[in-house]
Amino acid sequence: METKWLARIVGLVITAVAVGAAFLLAQIVILHPDLGVPTPIKEGLLGEWDLLYSSARPPASVFWAAVALALLAAAGIAIIERYAMRKARLSLNKRETPLSPILIMKETAGRHYPLTLTVLVPAHNEEAALPVTLPALMAQSYQPDRIIVLADNCTDSTIAVAEQHGAEVFVTVNNKRKKAGGLNQVLATFLPTARDNDIVMVMDADTSLDAGFIEAAMDRFRNDRALMSVGGIFYGENGHGLLGQFQRNEYIRYSRQINRRRGKVFVLTGTSSLFRPAALKAVAEARGHTIPGHEGDVYDTIALTEDNELTIALKSLGALMVSPPRCTVVTELMPDRKMLWTQRMRWQRGALDNIGAYGITLATARYWAQQMGIGYSVIALYSYMLMMLITVIAVDTWIWFPFWLLIGAVFIVERIVTVWRGGWKARLLALTLFPELGYDMYLNAIFVKSIWDITWDKKAHWGWEQTEQSVLASEATEGLAP
């Protein structure tokens, strides 16, 4: 691919844009020093206490300029995304966008194959999870035609448990490429004989689908034969104390955002997504030609986040996809800080690797903008914290700023409203504001570390040390073999 050089400097590009924007704003502020000068402090009385307060607030022109800037940035990103979708829908370019709805409609005209569903459940030592997952799957209002458990390098009784619960078992052969490698193996046997409407669902063994998930997804496929993929919307499981609540709030906000986007997909989650065979076949054929990867592979086995990579692959090929509001799943949360760090490092690094591999295209524009947005938010949040810290340790008399208190109140309202459906625990955490800001700073630190790592070409890993080591060990042994 001609964009390979981007893979290394992706971090620098994002940093340059974020720092550049902050620098520009700082220059404007320096040229107009009156913007930040507080107006004279007035003393007020409230009941028994003497309260010092300042009516300092930015001039109206500055206030409205900042509001306009925010709205323009948001609208700009939305317009680019809409343009990309519209272009993909109407593209007649068979080589670049073989999955564009207009082409698929022409190809499938007059063909009326029945709708079937095959569920693939990748399982690496999942004897504990399967007795819950498989019966739940069979109890869905829409019954899958086939359930295939992919037993991948299992050392426990996964195979026996899967068979006991009436699932078919596919045992991977010499798979050293984890989940993606196992899925590629089974798809290589499934896809050649699959017809237009033989839908494939990929779901994690520890995911529990909400009732009606499959029915809602299959309805979408029935109503639109150009639809290539349906992705689940995930919520966090219960438990894990405060750290669990942070993650649950994060997921609730994410799913709310997807619903407000009317199901426009960010990522077809690996926890549960459905595909038309045409989509997966097109990806396998395009790899090594118009998109990165090895020809013939559905999943990119090098990607750290193979679901995010597949989403970008499908979007690049013009595929139509949706995350319907009824397709919800409950997913596991990270129980401690170390595991959360590892998971998020993998996600963040994977996201950066993916856009680096694809370069700046219409299909990836939204993802680039997202990363640049995170980059800028790092600067904004840390500079806010720095200012607060300096103020607290330098101030001799506490002064209230009513204008900024009001702004803070608006932030709190937004935090609460966006997690409202999470119940009183979610709202209580949102109300306190600062703990969630701390969590955001933690995620920002992960972003910065990922940028650093990718720039200096530090190896990223899966976070499944055990598996990783055994893979490396087996590869090393192979190398030594005569």
Added chain:
Amino acid sequence: MMHIYAGILLPSSVLNSDWFAVLAAFVAINTIIYVTLAVAKILPRFRLRFITKYFQKNRRIESRGI
């Protein structure tokens, strides 16, 4: 007697320095940018319905069902 204005760790004169004014203004503008986005998240989503409706008649010239 001289009155010394001092915070916990830094002299309070820091808060009146030029560079702190720049930092404060930078933070202020960013805060307004982010509060605008926050308000946008609370309010019902803005859609150009009349435009969407106008284009809707050009879409789906045939049923896309199976």
